Amino acid sequence: MTDTVVRSSTPAADKRTPAGGAPTAPHSADEAHEPRIDIDAVGAMLRGTWGETRLTVRELLKDPAYWRVDGQSVAEHRERVMGQVRLLAKNSGSTRALPKEYGGDEDNGANLAGFEELVVADPSMQIKAGVQWGLFGSAVLQLGTKEHHDKWIPDIRDAKLPGAFAMTEIGHGSDVAAIGTTATYDPETEEFVIHTPFRAAWKDYLGNAAVYGQAATVFAQLVTKGVNHGVHCFFVPIRTTDGELLPGVQSEDDGVKGGLNGIDNGRLAFEHVRVPRTNLLNRYGDVAPDGTYSSPIESTGRRFFTMLGALVQGRVSLDGSATIASSLALHIALTYANQRRQFDSGAGTDEVVLLDYGKHQRRLLPLLAQNYAQYFAHDELLRTFDGVFSGRVDTPAERENLETLAAALKPLSTWNALNTIQEAREACGGSGFMAENRLVGLRSDLDVYVTFEGDNNVLLQLVGKRLLADFAKQFKGADAATLAKFAVGQTAGNIFHGAGLRRLGQTVADFGSTARSVELGLRAEQQHELLAGRVEQMVADIAGALRPASKLPSDKAAALFNQHQAELIEAARAHGELLQWEAFSDAVKGTENESTRQVLTWLRDLFGLHLIEKHLAWHLINGRLSTQRGAAVSKYIDRLCARLRPHAQDLVDAFGFAPEHVRAPIASGVERQRQDEARAHYADLAARGEAPIPEKSLKKKK
């Protein structure tokens, strides 16, 4: 491992000066004689509110003990990761969020920030830590009460009691309310009987279930006195400290997975397993010794969502983790793209640096802009989370906001991570496919982030429903005439009149220089108007289309809703993109250094225009952009890419990854060294008069 670090370390200063050969375009802000960003200041912006914690964790992760070792067997990798989690426990990995009485800092934001950083060492270690403390531990902490905390939290904290979070079943993933496992109260013995009634009710995909888990927080239908009170969570011991399964507990190994193979995912089933009445994690629902059920939350629906809502931190932290993993991929691909040369330019100079190719800029720079947007949006999400979980602003409305925000951002950033890492891997060609260069490993491990802790499409549908509900609230109490007027103005039947055109001031700007008019007409306010207008219009259109549903029989209503499911998901995505854009713009506004603000403004514009280009057909169809301005969007993106090209290295350097975090030989400067060696060889041949004459030039002489 030490060897890798040596290969990776390159003096930062060296990155600024291209070695030999006239560049075909400026490769750095210095060369371009342009204002440079303040790399350290931008780094601090990206690290955000809990930057100190992030720096502490990154320092910790310089220790090779936390690094992934490629090529280990599944068993070796699992053992290594279990050891890493124990090591993290010794290094404050598990205490940041805990109450003071359990040795904690009661700092929920810092806890997630620190957790998110783990992804650069090994995503398996990250998610294993997440299973132990973020899911299993959090279930005990958030759904249990003091007795439970006193009894189990210290051992969970220290990773002495590894546990599984047993919610998902083979038959029910996203639809938790429909799980089949039952916990039936027996007043005779004052015990709950945990039971798996059929194969589809086996708990599945649980980290710690196959090998290491000694207990599980099991979600089951609570039945007492013949009544099913819905899903509740129970603390159920599953193995002895020696790893022997307890009577009535069955376990199966999920085997090899597409990634995260350092985690021992598996299945669990319970054959009338008895646990004491007090093993019910009873914060939101309890059963008295005689079997009487009680809950502080009357509505069964709200009770269910409150229990599940306590677990929102998984989604919040995946948003941050996916963002960091994407940055690492961009750091690797852009650093390499700034050094690697391929093909003669035809202009008789040196071979062309990859990032000078128009297509290469187009593939990577919009993803960099998107990645920046995610950082700023994530910090807002994390602050919202911290506000709720610290109790500072823990209102039902704020909880709902938090859940919607997490459900909107997690899908976008986890999907973007897969796209970004894949584009980075392809941009590095064959070397991108080598495990030592990290990209393929990151992609494999991050793959499941898009369907766990809430399938991305299911989450976006939740956001879409929330948007529809908010939309409907606007019209509460409105009379029929208002509604009708609204319907005429807004719904899909009537979108072809180009109502949006004037609002963008296009008539004015379309005269004069095209380039200039485009930039005038696609600046911050217009980007915002286009992005926000799209969300509003889409929601209004869907609401209009669904209006007849209230008068239809339920099967017909369901069918109508189903017809618009894809659009609703698309509207939710548009909403998430708008939130990211707004967060980026707020960050730009708050930047004091003028050079930095200039470059970040270009980058924010690239993000905005990239979104508008992605949905260009929508903007054209709905009359939000004229075809002329629509045609100009792509050209403006090209110009922004060229403008940002000299700043690319600064912008990825601002992520602040040390060689110990990167560990990818292709991003270490070795490529440039090889080119220098090759150049020196050819120069030496020429100097000694030993360079062979090309056949082609020989023919010309004849």
Add this chain to the structure above:
Amino acid sequence: MTDTVVRSSTPAADKRTPAGGAPTAPHSADEAHEPRIDIDAVGAMLRGTWGETRLTVRELLKDPAYWRVDGQSVAEHRERVMGQVRLLAKNSGSTRALPKEYGGDEDNGANLAGFEELVVADPSMQIKAGVQWGLFGSAVLQLGTKEHHDKWIPDIRDAKLPGAFAMTEIGHGSDVAAIGTTATYDPETEEFVIHTPFRAAWKDYLGNAAVYGQAATVFAQLVTKGVNHGVHCFFVPIRTTDGELLPGVQSEDDGVKGGLNGIDNGRLAFEHVRVPRTNLLNRYGDVAPDGTYSSPIESTGRRFFTMLGALVQGRVSLDGSATIASSLALHIALTYANQRRQFDSGAGTDEVVLLDYGKHQRRLLPLLAQNYAQYFAHDELLRTFDGVFSGRVDTPAERENLETLAAALKPLSTWNALNTIQEAREACGGSGFMAENRLVGLRSDLDVYVTFEGDNNVLLQLVGKRLLADFAKQFKGADAATLAKFAVGQTAGNIFHGAGLRRLGQTVADFGSTARSVELGLRAEQQHELLAGRVEQMVADIAGALRPASKLPSDKAAALFNQHQAELIEAARAHGELLQWEAFSDAVKGTENESTRQVLTWLRDLFGLHLIEKHLAWHLINGRLSTQRGAAVSKYIDRLCARLRPHAQDLVDAFGFAPEHVRAPIASGVERQRQDEARAHYADLAARGEAPIPEKSLKKKK
């Protein structure tokens, strides 16, 4: 392994009848009382010209000896795959293309068809076979002459002489002409001296290089009498039969990769390694004992491309392989989507089958349509390839066509494979992430198909240049007035007048029922006009934009070209899509059975509309579609998805995969069995009066 097959096997008839619960929509053509496709006939269409060979190979692959075993170490997997290649050699895996005198069938099309099928067993085995016979063996066969064939082909054929194809270097992947390895002729000893002058000239990513290879076909700059005659290929022994490296040969292991870990990829370097003069594979260039160079091809450029062109079969076969791998993923995801249920519909019936969700249809059915298009396009490519390589139509023009066709189709199908497999994996949720369900393994292994045998973007750029050249030919000899007229009519400055509108007969169709007018206005001819018109217009626009280049200094000209690189690649992609659409349409036209033709027409329409939707902004901006018709495209796709939904299972059954090819438990019918068991459990509870009462309904009673 046997166990897996047992779990996978389900009577085909069983798939037609949903077990229990009224479906929310017809799940099969039978239920929908619709004409069904003739599954066997469609299967034969998909298998294409060399269907018999495909059936033979699929039969062979039912033997578990060829299957991938998940969770093997890299060393075990490599050993297994080497053994599989030897087993293939014993079962006609290597002889189909060989000349009769070496025991072959001289059937190039059959050879690639059989090779492509291997992907369902283990892509590592496929690519290892490709290295041995398609690259190493083909280099000897295509670039060598009789002496070479007699000496080496029998042992290569029998996998007794495993070899590496040493073309790519660390420093030069796509740009083969610039490689650094030299082969300098020494007339004293009548030997070539193979030498690696610097680190960047190490050969890299070569299958068989790390462990098993005993020889390599090494591409090097041929230098004799002080003249460099460009890249030629040499047969260079590298290891003894005991696996010891020969003197002067160095090898390094590439280690773990993102996939294809059954192949021992590695690096090779040569320290003044001497081989006999006759080890030059001398079909296209030779050196006499005295060092005099000769070649049947005068032009160095054409000679180089002729040598490389002999290797086009790699690209051809990857197009077919990617298509088959995508089918397997679609078979798995759609079969599961037809069985798996999740979430109550709200209509009081059973939970909803995944494929009844609008979004689920939208995610998978357009990919199915695309996959069908790829089959038909691939068969055309394969016939073109066979025509050239059999010598039947081996003209320079046809070779150029073949190369352009391969360069256009391979990028599309290999990228589509990654998208399709990923969408399939996400559509299967957590179970899609389990290696036993195949999807993650297929995706990892197929990943490198997009950058090897020609990086996809580089290939598309070649296609783009060919399109530009063809375009320019039209105007050869045209006078200035014609050109000027053309420029005014076609180029980017003048695209806003909606010239394309009338040609599509929109004015007529825009009256009357929207649904009907859309279908009338987006039928086959219109789809073709839109897709073909886009290619023509894009090429014309780029040609127009590049016209000033001829008058610019070379660096400025290069910069101008670079500005349009991304557009040129996009035009090439559009060209490839058009070819796929045309091949699909030809196949539909040739279908005699009326029911089959009807369903395939819908599927072809879905493919066409899917392409038009993907590039909708372009069609709107360039006046090819009105905004109204543009808005209708998505709705038409929704309707086509709903129409095809009952045929989805038939359409994937037509791929003809047996349980031994699928081997994914989730596509085996086990999901339905589990649902039946759960239903029976709840029914039994209810019958015995033991079903707990939901708390919610209890409250209502009060």
